[in-house]
Amino acid sequence: MRDASQLSISSIAAQQSMLRERLHRLLALLHPELYNDVVLALEGAGKLLSRPDKEINPLSPALTAGVWPLLTLLIAQYVLPDIDLEHASSVAVAVECFVCALDLLDDAEDGDQTPIVRTIGTPRVLNVSTALLTLVQHAILSLSKQGIASTLTLRLLETIQEASLNAIAGQHRDLLAEQRLAQDLTQEECIEIAAGKAGSIMRLVCRLGALCAGADDTLCDQFSEVGELLGVAHQLDNDSHDLYHLLQDESSAILSEEVVDTSKSGKTDLVRGKKTLPVVLAAKTSTPLQETWGSVNEENRQYLQALQEGIITTWGICLLYRERARERLQEIEAQKPIAPALHFLLGL
């Protein structure tokens, strides 16, 4: 098992290197001053040009960089093992630019003080996002110079447009939900928002890989479904863990009557009133805290307990979505075995 993992890691590292080279060629189009900021964004945590911290992930530090384009590439290679790498990598780096652009917009809209926002400021972050979205189009349109049929290029662009609109709608619903009371939202709405945001992006990542390799509609739909289920699971996993870790700090503060500065983390979801699933579930059974966490009383204790229940339920639903994704992947694998590296990357 360990040997298989090591083999997957070395295979993935080689693919990462190839994608980085392709990405650098795409970035060469940019003005040097814009280039510097775009590279900074693509060096962010988890991005293709990032330098993973070996202390965080000692087993496989390479795996934390550029997972999205790697997935697109490996799915394309699953569908068509001898696919032209210039063709597949052009689509994969378009995915990297797309995901990075939307992440930057999401951070700016949420007012998160992420490292890049602190370094270059929100106006430049927004401009970098615009540049990345333009590079997405450029990378896909470059396929026409590689002898790819214009019908396929158009289908790829249409797929990206569709995913963009779904992701933007999901983000918009999320922003509007901030103005609503947590008690007024339903579990279904929270999952729909997660599906719109993370689900549609991961769906795109997987679908583009299948589509660019010439998969038929059935296989494209199967990979799309795996992606969407994993995207929702990913979002719920983040929501439950982010709140769990925040509560670890906040519980200590409440019990010791200290005030904690929650802005230190950079992510401000709870402070902004983000209606994530655990928060919505907690509001069904207890009254949310008002204004400050820093007081000891029975209502606060009850609400903390309700939040803990919401975290566990959310994590359970996250596991449910992963189980569903695993079952869909098994249906694909029934047709042809999936490479260990792709299994490894999907975490399934």
Add this chain to the structure above:
Amino acid sequence: MEELQIQEFVHRVSTDEELRKELATSPESVIMREGFSPRVARIITRLVPHLAMEKPMEVSLGFWST
């Protein structure tokens, strides 16, 4: 609906001390009695150690999480 099954079971466990005790001593029999589907039973089994929030959450599932 499996989502609702998970939600209702977690709520019952967190509000019913007797059920918590039973789950701590004999989780398999509780899960069997509830009649969960194999998929939900696998998930509940994984959640059991965390239901009392006494054991730290497992690390985030996706290594692609950042």
